[in-house]
Amino acid sequence: MAKKVSTAQVKHIANLANIPITTREQQELAAAFSETLAVVDNLLKIDIKNIEPTHQVNDLENVLREDKVDEERMFSQEEALANAARTHEGYFVVPRVIDEN
Amino acid sequence: MKNTHDYRLICGMEIHAELKTKSKMFCGCKNDPFHAPAPNTYTCPVCLGMPGGTPVANKTAVDWTIKLGLALGCKINLFSKFDRKNYFYPDLPKGYQISQYDIPFCVDGVVQTSEGPVRIRRIHLEEDTGKLLHTTVAGEKVTLIDFNRSGVPLIEIVTEPDIRTPSQAKEYGRKLRQIIRYLDIADADMEQGGMRLEANISLAPAKADELPKYKVEVKNINSFRFVEQAITYEMKRHAEILSGGGTPEQETRGWNPNTGKTFSQRAKEEAEDYRYFPDPDLPPIRLKKQALQRLKAELPELPDMIVSRWHTTYQVEPRFGELLNTTREQASWIDEIFLAAAKEGISANSLASAIVNRKIKTQVGDKPKDVLATYYAAFATEKIDASELDRAIEKVFAANPDAVAKYKAGDQKVIGFFIGQVIREIGRKADANEVRQALIAALK
Ligand SMILES: [Zn+2]
Secondary structure, eight states: OOOOOOHHHHHHHHHHTTOOOOHHHHHHHHHHHHHHHHHHGGGGGSOOTTOOOOSOSSOOOOOEEOSOOOGGGOBOHHHHHTTOSOEETTEEEEEOSSOOO | OOOGGGEEEEEEEEEEEEOOOSBOSSSSSBOOGGGOSSTTOSBOTTTTTOTTOOOOEEHHHHHHHHHHHHHTTOEEOSEEOOEEEEOOOTTSTTSEEEEOOSSOSEEEEEEEETTEEEEEEEEEEEEOOOEEEEEEETTEEEEEEETTSTTOEEEEEEEOSOBOSHHHHHHHHHHHHHHHHHHTSOOOOTTTTSEEEEEEEEEEETTOOOOOSOOEEEEEEOOHHHHHHHHHHHHHHHHHHHHTTOOOOOOEEEEETTTTEEEEOOOOSSOOOOOOEEOTTSOOEEOOHHHHHHHHHHOOOOHHHHHHHHHHHHOOOHHHHTTSOSSHHHHHHHHHHHHHHHHTTOOHHHHHHHHHTTSSOOOTTOOHHHHHHHHHHHHOOBOOOHHHHHHHHHHHHHHOHHHHHHHHTTOTTHHHHHHHHHHHHHTSOBOHHHHHHHHHHHTO
16 A cells, blocks of 8 residues: 655655755655655565565675775865866865854 | 752763774775865765765774774674765765664673763764865855865764763763774874764753653764863753753754853754665675684773783772873883882882872883882882881880870771871881881780
């Protein structure tokens, strides 16, 4: 039995991702999310009583690296900032995120 | 007017510390944010969150986290994994922080303090964020971002709410930092932000079992003294609100060392909703028992163990021992001195007392023979002839019949008075212990 996703929930999710959406988009997405959940709900029909939970599907474990600095892959400051919309004295610049009094 | 005595403190702490690995947690960038020559010079596609960048976990960081867990008596999860903590904030460019959610590396440990044990709930490994600078550029309010720190391995140590006083919080923090430094896994420099403190504070009625229904977090405290002051301040503030029939607001606060007050930080408009899920880029980690054994074998002798060894081997009182093991260097230096003292028949406890109370001037690294020579010069006693000692004792007894009667009636404390009098009578540096023995024999 699929749950309906409300426009309030869509708004909440959009806020968390900092994506502005219109009222119309909220309604469209609510319907789309509900549909997605209904599809996923098909999984509930499967009997998983004897199946171990998994955190990963590629069967890999213990992929670790030695603690070594890899200068080859490191960017210069210019490279690091190359795609930034705005920079200032070597920093990335974004609109002020908190208003300090 | 009610005061804090009507309430008891319920407090837990969360402490973050940056590990001092050579490279970052999930990429090969240099891990040295405090000494970087300029902002954004230690970055790569992984720690800048570029599409296609694939994180790979730093083995040393994993080992060190487990070592800390072992040092704190934690259970180690043989199966563990990394999760994505999703939030939108420019201190991490990916839109999430790689952390550990439901299966941290270490759980259920303990740190002993003089005011009781503080249980450790969990220790997990995550990545640090970039550094934000809130400023104004060309008249516009902006935030500047430096990603040199982004992706630096960060451990978070979370306690149970076992802390009962502000001073215990300070002691817990100090002990934890001491252990971390003994393990040599982090510099834990508070001023630079290499170690950051957070206290969760609430008050419960002193006489009831009920637990508080609220909790106030004071975040980003950068000194142990400040954590003590912040908790003291909060206790007063909560007691006032509670005694007026109210409940302190559940919120995050900051500490202003200049005003000596906490202040409210942005009230959360929405409940935290991090939508954790296992990071598909990072396969889980399964530890072998042998690996755990190896890490255990690598643990150095820890501060508490040193104090009790000094106590058993050299009869050094723990109150001195605890002040002489602040660093591993100091402890091994003191070890050499105690060994040398034992060979010369000098009481290690008297020597420890002299060093702690600065009766003799020493510093870490001084040669043991020089320290002993200084000690001799300051505390050398002359051998007093037994008959001279007896004569002095008789004289003191004759002059103080009341004190003799008191002693015989069971007042042992007067022995100290006698020792002083006898040494004065002799007029030279007599050994107080020898005098004491002679006095006890004479008073039988
Ligand atoms: Zn990197």
